Amino acid sequence: xxxxxxxxxxxxxxxxxxxxxxxxxxxxxxxxxxxxxxxxxxxxxxxxxxxxxxxxxxxxxxxxxxxxxxxxxxxxxxxxxxxxxxxxxxxxxxxxxxxxxxxxxxxxxxxxxxxxxxxxxxxxxxxxxxxxxxxxxxxxxxxxxxxxxxxxxxxxxxxxxxxxxxxxxxxxxxxxxxxxxxxxxxxxxxxxxxxxxxxxxxxxxxxxxxxxxxxxxxxxxxxxxxxxxxxxxxxxxxxxxxxxxxxxxxxxxxxxxxxx
Amino acid sequence: xxxxxxxxxxxxxxxxxxxxxxxxxxxxxxxxxxxxxxxxxxxxxxxxxxxxxxxxxxxxxxxxxxxxxxxxxxxxxxxxxxxxxxxxxxxxxxxxxxxxxxxxxxxxxxxxxxxxxxxxxxxxxxxxxxxxxxxxxxxxxxxxxxxxxxxxxxxxxxxxxxxxxxxxxxxxxxxxxxxxxxxxxxxxxxxxxxxxxxxxxxxxxxxxxxxxxxxxxxxxxxxxxxxxxxxxxxxxxxxxxxxxxxxxxxxxxxxxxxxx
DNA sequence: TGGACCGTCCCTCCCTGCGGAACATCCGTC
DNA sequence: GACGGATGTTCCGCAGGGAGGGACGGTCCA
Numbered sequence: 001x002x003x004x005x006x007x008x009x010x011x012x013x014x015x016x017x018x019x020x021x022x023x024x025x026x027x028x029x030x031x032x033x034x035x036x037x038x039x040x041x042x043x044x045x046x047x048x049x050x051x052x053x054x055x056x057x058x059x060x061x062x063x064x065x066x067x068x069x070x071x072x073x074x075x076x077x078x079x080x081x082x083x084x085x086x087x088x089x090x091x092x093x094x095x096x097x098x099x100x101x102x103x104x105x106x107x108x109x110x111x112x113x114x115x116x117x118x119x120x121x122x123x124x125x126x127x128x129x130x131x132x133x134x135x136x137x138x139x140x141x142x143x144x145x146x147x148x149x150x151x152x153x154x155x156x157x158x159x160x161x162x163x164x165x166x167x168x169x170x171x172x173x174x175x176x177x178x179x180x181x182x183x184x185x186x187x188x189x190x191x192x193x194x195x196x197x198x199x200x201x202x203x204x205x206x207x208x209x210x211x212x213x214x215x216x217x218x219x220x221x222x223x224x225x226x227x228x229x230x231x232x233x234x235x236x237x238x239x240x241x242x243x244x245x246x247x248x249x250x251x252x253x254x255x256x257x258x259x260x
Numbered sequence: 261x262x263x264x265x266x267x268x269x270x271x272x273x274x275x276x277x278x279x280x281x282x283x284x285x286x287x288x289x290x291x292x293x294x295x296x297x298x299x300x301x302x303x304x305x306x307x308x309x310x311x312x313x314x315x316x317x318x319x320x321x322x323x324x325x326x327x328x329x330x331x332x333x334x335x336x337x338x339x340x341x342x343x344x345x346x347x348x349x350x351x352x353x354x355x356x357x358x359x360x361x362x363x364x365x366x367x368x369x370x371x372x373x374x375x376x377x378x379x380x381x382x383x384x385x386x387x388x389x390x391x392x393x394x395x396x397x398x399x400x401x402x403x404x405x406x407x408x409x410x411x412x413x414x415x416x417x418x419x420x421x422x423x424x425x426x427x428x429x430x431x432x433x434x435x436x437x438x439x440x441x442x443x444x445x446x447x448x449x450x451x452x453x454x455x456x457x458x459x460x461x462x463x464x465x466x467x468x469x470x471x472x473x474x475x476x477x478x479x480x481x482x483x484x485x486x487x488x489x490x491x492x493x494x495x496x497x498x499x500x501x502x503x504x505x506x507x508x509x510x511x512x513x514x515x516x517x518x519x520x
Numbered sequence: 521t522g523g524a525c526c527g528t529c530c531c532t533c534c535c536t537g538c539g540g541a542a543c544a545t546c547c548g549t550c
Numbered sequence: 551g552a553c554g555g556a557t558g559t560t561c562c563g564c565a566g567g568g569a570g571g572g573a574c575g576g577t578c579c580a
Contacts, residue, residue, distance in 0.1 A: 006560095007310040008537065010568060014271040015314035019331055023338040024368065024375045030527055040570040045528065050267040054275035064527055068339040071279055076336010078283040079328040108284060115284045266529095268568065270537060290558055300539040305559065324545095324558055 013039060014047050018056060018068075027065040085218060086118060088250035089209070092243040093120050093220065099239050100232070102224035106209070107143035108217065110135070112163060114144040117218070136198060139179055140168045142206035143219035146192035149183040150208055150216040156183070171196040191241055192219075196226065203229050205237045207244035212252025220244050273299060274307050278316060278328075287325040345478060346378060348510035349469070352503040353380050353480070359499050360492070362484035366469070367403035368477065370395070372423055374404040377478070399439055400428045402454035402466035403479035409446035410468055410476040416443070431456040451501055452479075456486065463489050465497050467504035472512025480504050 020028065020036055028036075034044040048066055051057035058069035085106070093104045097120045106118035113135045138144030148156060165174040173179045186192035194204045204223035208216040222240050223229075229236065280288065280296055294304040308326050311317035318329035349366055357364045357380045366378035373395045398404030408416060425434040433439045446452035454464045464483035468476040482500050483489075489496065 006306070007313050008270055008274075008306055010268055010270045010536080011274040011307060011310040012314060013569095014268075014274060015311060015316055015331075018316070018335060019314065021335070021338060023341045024370050024377070026338075026342045026377060031525080041527080042529080042571080043569055046266070046268055046568080047271060049528095050271040051275060053267050054272060054279065056275055056278070067342075068335060071275075072335050072339045073343070075278060075281070075328060075332050076339060078281060078286070079332045079336060081283040082286045082327075083333070110284050117284075117286060270567080273537095291556080301558080302540080302560080303538055306537080309559095 010047075013037065013043070014051060017044065017047050018051070018072075021068050027060060027063065027067045029063075029065045033066075082117070084251065085209075089118055089220065089247045092246040092250075093118065096220070096222060096239055096243040100222050100224075100236050102222045102229070102236075104220065104222055104243075105143065106218050106220045107141070107147070107206075108219075109138060109144070109147040112138050112159060114138050114141055114147065114219075116143075137166065137168070139163075139165050140172050140194065140198040142192050142194035142204040142221045142223070145183060145186055145194065146206040146208055146219040146221075147216060149186035149192055156180070168198050169196055169200050171200070173197065191237055194221075194223070201226055203233075205233070205240050207240045208248075209244050210248040210251070210253040212254075214253060217251075220247065270307075273297065273303070274311060277304065277307050278311070278332075281328050287320060287323065287327045289323075289325045293326075342377070344511065345469075349378055349478075349480065349507045352506040352510075353378065356480070356482060356499055356503040360482050360484075360496050362482045362489070362496075364480065364482055364503075365403070366478050366480050367401070367407070368479075369398060369404070369407040372398050372419060374398050374401055374407065374479075376403075396458060397426065397428070399423075399425050400432050400454065400458040402452050402464035402481045402483070405443060405446055405454065406452035406466040406468055406479040406481075407476060409443040409452055416440070428458050429456055429460050431460070433457065451497055454481075454483070461486055463493075465493070465500050467500045468508075469504050470508040470511070470513040472514075474513060477511075480507065 016037055017033060020033060030041055030045050030048065033048075034041045037044065039047075048057055048059075052059060052066070052069065055069045055071040056075075057066050059066050089106055093106070097104045104120045105116050107114040107116045109115075114137075116134050116136075136144070138148055148159075151159070160176045160180065163176070165172070165176065165179060167174050173182055183192075191205055191207045194202075194206070196203060202223060203226050204221045206219045206221035209218040209220055211217050220240060220243055222236055276297055277293060280293060290301055290305050290308065293299075293308075294301045297304065299307075308317055308319075312319060312326070312329065315329045315331040316335075317326050319326050345366070353364045353366070364380045365376050367374040367376045374397075376394050376396075396404070398408055408419075411419070420436045420440065423436070425432070425436065425439060427434050433442055443452075451465055451467045454462075454466070456463060462483060463486050464481045466479045466481035469478040469480055471477050480500060480503055482496055
């Protein structure tokens, strides 16, 4: 090996094969693919079999031809969901950060946890959050409580059943009935707060981000040290709710949403 | 090799790696991916480098972490476009085929050609069309003329510039001015016809399929032998236009479309 | 029936893909 | 500044995995 290759030829062939499918070339056979890729038919057949095993490709049983599979739909949805939310939220987050001077984050719900998917740090950051992708228990965070509060009651009850609400601070709500009462209050107000529940000395306020079907799909929060946040809590809450509304409208949300 | 493997392990690893990215796990590092996949770090790094070369993956230059790339967006769009159109059009096509007794097809525009992407044969088929994926010059087909007629004038002028309108029959429109006049007429009427222009003895009528942004994205046509089509041309035209409207509404089109 | 086309499978050859370990970089702590 | 821990990147040796040619079976059509 006189020169170190950085890429794997078999994986490259598979990638090129996937990219041969377009909205115009939706179904292709082994022979056509082999011709287009300049590879042997057996090689292409093995690539297809492998990609079919992983559901990136599927085969029409009648014609024997191949098309993109379910996993590509899911990958595409994952990629575009992230992109749409990022595009819709970028300016409102910047505005919010400028108005409050604190850290702005967006989280989504995954089971009984939130995952932080967007973040703009404030210059006064206390290093209280780590990088995007970080998770935390939903019940101790403003974003988590906000997302939980907009679940339908049956779903929420199922989640609370058997949920050991572990305390992260003395202020954490660990009683299911108390949490449910807090979530109902959050839903009525249209936002949720975190008062020292995940970290002593830190508070946050979080609002809901909705999509074109009026579903709450994410939550945006402002968080900072209590001594800075408390004097301006009302103003901050208003700014958060407004930023969430702007983001939601960009995602297609209206006051009279389309039926789902 | 005591047993013949049907799949390629390196390609399988790459596929599994791609599927590790979800809307929640949007950015992942080499070390995390290696741990989740149970592979060595250098193996994962090579997979990532290869997939990045093909744009299925991209790297954040600051954090060094990886996320799904542009090509995944494109693959996902290709997959979902095909699926959405198929789902929306299936019933209207069946109804149209039952009402007319002729072959129903859907085509999309690719440059100066149409590509047939859906087809329902009539029992009286003259073997005049081949399988899905077939192409033809746009200017000689009902679907092509329909799609061309709804382009904005600047785009159409650019396309006509230098376009040698080859004749497929003595009836084909080969004069650019005559074609432009015909397209303007089609646009006003809301449908287009093909009178022996692609094949002597065969005529068709085609209507526009619109999406939620009021863009004409495809065209549906009914085609058959002239002696069968001519006596029922008006009724057939109505049925085509109606099937296109039903399909369009399923794709989100409304009479008061959302601004793009 | 024969020919043309397709997708699938098998066998042989050789080179490619894997993982461990070293390396470079960044960050936080003392 | 030194150190430790984390990250992503590079190199090298080893063995098994991947590529292609060709045979096979099925389908369609004249």
